[in-house]
Amino acid sequence: MAVRAWVDRALGSPVVSATTQQGGFSPGVAARLVTASGRRAFVKTVGTALNPKTPTLFRQEIEAVQSIGPLSSTPRLLDVYDDGDWVGLLFEDISGWLPSHPWIQSEADRVLDALAELTESLDPSPWPDAPVVAIRSREFLSRWDQVLTDGLAVPDWLDGRVQELAALAQDTLRVMADGKALAHYDLRADNLILTEDRVVFIDWAHPGLGPRWTDTVILQADMRSSAVRLPPLPDDPAITGFIAAIAGGQWWGAAQEPPPGLPTIRTWQREQALVHLDWVRERLG
Incomplete structure (x- = not known):
């Protein structure tokens, strides 16, 4: 698959582990990755067949994160993929947790x-x-x-x-x-x-x-x-x-x-x- 090949190229090593992340409403793949070299990243990808509007939302996210630039309060974007149908974003893997909900x-x-x-x-x-x-x-x-x-x-x-x-x-x-x-x-x-x-x-x-x-x-x-x-x-x-x-x-x-x-x-x-x-x-x- 072209998206999988892009991820391997961008990370410089084949992915050997992918852990799907739950939450949110968007269809598509959202997973924490580990490569053969031990590098970690987070990927989210979607195609128009899953939902025709979501790729456009991903493109907006790409532009926003690139415009904001490096801030400690926003995720670091490593690479992007867009073949006109599938759109993907590759981020740093952030080791952390979601806030409690209900909030504390x-x-x-x-x-x-x-x-x-x-x-x-x-x-x-x-x-x-x-x-x-x-x-x-x-x-x-x-x-x-x-x-x-x-x-x-x-x-x-x-x-x-x-x-x-x-x-x-x-x-x-x-x-x-x-x-x-x-x-x-x-x-x-x-x-x-x-x-x-x-x-x-x-x-x-x-x-x-x-x-x-x-x-x-x-x-x-x-x-x-x-x-x-x-x-x-x-x-x-x-x-x-x-x-x-x-x-x-x-x-x-x-x-x-x-x-x-x-x-x-x-x-x-x-x-x-x-x-x-x-x-x-x-x-x-």
């Missing part, structure tokens, strides 16, 4: 501190031509209108208030369009690796330009279902609107048929929608 306080504090440092490095973005989140995700972040059109049921407290959330989301899109920071835009526990001295942010498949608080909101949402104390976010209508917009996108998405190769995503989307809705309700009072 010490790890939540450590990761939020590391994210603040990373955001400082990425504002302004080292990839100024990155996609603009507010444009690329406009459809997803505007789903409350579709919820109304489709007549989807909503939690009782939202009866008569869906238009309010839709308006908040649209106002936020205008604010987000001016953001100049590079956001990971998919931060959760399974996209992080902790080591004794590093917090590494992995899986940069959805990068984009936005306000510097974008990733903090996304990460805190992943932490909110855990028994951890989180630093309060500013009482900014744009932040509240962003939370509301994500809630709408996830609520509408959860009602759809699952896409090819991603059978568990709809359950996850409903869970995420409820977390975000609870947060919106808290911020609106």
Whole structure:
């Protein structure tokens, strides 16, 4: 197979061991490798037959990681493969562990501190031509209108208030369009690796330009279902609107048929929608 030959060439020795890694939603291969020479690496590859959209996401990740360059909080990219169908990324193998989920306080504090440092490095973005989140995700972040059109049921407290959330989301899109920071835009526990001295942010498949608080909101949402104390976010209508917009996108998405190769995503989307809705309700009072 061409991808296997590329890996052997890039590592300078044949692969003798491959341990598949679980987690995430993307189809394809994700494995920790050991070569005959003892060298270690991590590879992720996917082809259009597995999911027609995922190779494009991998290409975005390549551009993001190459643009960010060498930071202790991002994985070192060793080589890439792209034959127009299959796309592969070969990374350093990071010996570490995923954060606990539900989160524990010490790890939540450590990761939020590391994210603040990373955001400082990425504002302004080292990839100024990155996609603009507010444009690329406009459809997803505007789903409350579709919820109304489709007549989807909503939690009782939202009866008569869906238009309010839709308006908040649209106002936020205008604010987000001016953001100049590079956001990971998919931060959760399974996209992080902790080591004794590093917090590494992995899986940069959805990068984009936005306000510097974008990733903090996304990460805190992943932490909110855990028994951890989180630093309060500013009482900014744009932040509240962003939370509301994500809630709408996830609520509408959860009602759809699952896409090819991603059978568990709809359950996850409903869970995420409820977390975000609870947060919106808290911020609106």
